[in-house]
């Protein structure tokens with residue numbers, strides 16, 4: 001269901017943790033809340049879940065959450081019942097809702113199939129891998145068709161490849177089930193890859209909300225830009241070099257991303273390559289452009305340290 005956080009503020013022991021948060025959350029979207037450690041992400045999730053009451057402001061749900069339209073919060077630790085099998089862990093919420101044994105079994109089987117856990121139905125949590133345990137925890141949350149699903153650090157404790165797999169999995173199940181989902185994550189790459197929208201929380205304030213590409217390429221200020229990835233600040237002098245004549249700065253924040261620039265050798269160019277760093281799928285060039293350091297991510301392999309170059313913004 002959709003819901004709206006309006007003017008919400010919260011403090012712990014007199015210390016403000018969230019200040020005047022206002023944001024609408026849409027039915028069926030996957031919204032990732034990102035921000036540095038201590039920014040207040042978990043606190044906002046706890047407020048949405050109803051575990052905390054806001055000290056100021058309100059949270060308005062399209063309908064009152066109840067047993068049939070619950071808000072489910074899955075913590076990063078994914079605590080499963082160790083003495084219950086996978087099937088019983090997944091079916092736990094249905095038993096609590098007094099579903100009959102037969103309908104429960106059908107629904108659990110369906111979930112296990114969907115989560116590719118059929119062959120683990122009789123296993124106990126200790127016999128599963130970290131990724132499988134995580135899938136059980138998410139299946140256990142989704143089986144009751146939550147109106148709002150809240151995920152706190154769904155990728156914590158997973159290695160890189162499992163993170164990608166889990167992100168794709170969360171995305172496809174969330175779409176399939178049409179569930180409004182809010183995920184808190186430290187992992188920006190995953191958040192960009194799987195979200196409909198991102199909310200950037202810095203120091204307890206929701207600084208920007210928007211689709212991944214929009215917030216990445218058009219952050220509202222340099223602080224948001226820096227949190228989301230490396231940036232080159234634009235000065236009047238470098239703007240003239242980098243952008244076609246007559247163009248305004250590409251963002252309100254007067255900066256440009258390293259991958260939004262391209263570099264080419266030019267004996268009369270205004271730049272000089274100072275450093276080259278091979279980063280696998282791209283090469284990072286550090287360029288002195290009229291005294292200002294500019295970073296460019298490029299696929300070009302032929303440039304050398306000391307070479308004169310020209311740097312330009314890539315047409316988006």
Ligand SMILES: Nc1ncnc2c1ncn2[C@@H]1O[C@H](COP(=O)(O)OP(=O)(O)OP(=O)(O)O)[C@@H](O)[C@H]1O
Nearest residue numbers: 012013017035036037038039040041042043044186
């Ligand atoms: N129950 C509490 N009592 C006192 N202070 C708290 C409590 N819960 C959170 N805090 C403080 O509120 C601030 C925000 O915490 P929160 O857990 O919401 O941040 P976060 O963005 O989720 O951080 P992380 O990414 O590290 O989990 C922190 O300074 C934290 O120490």
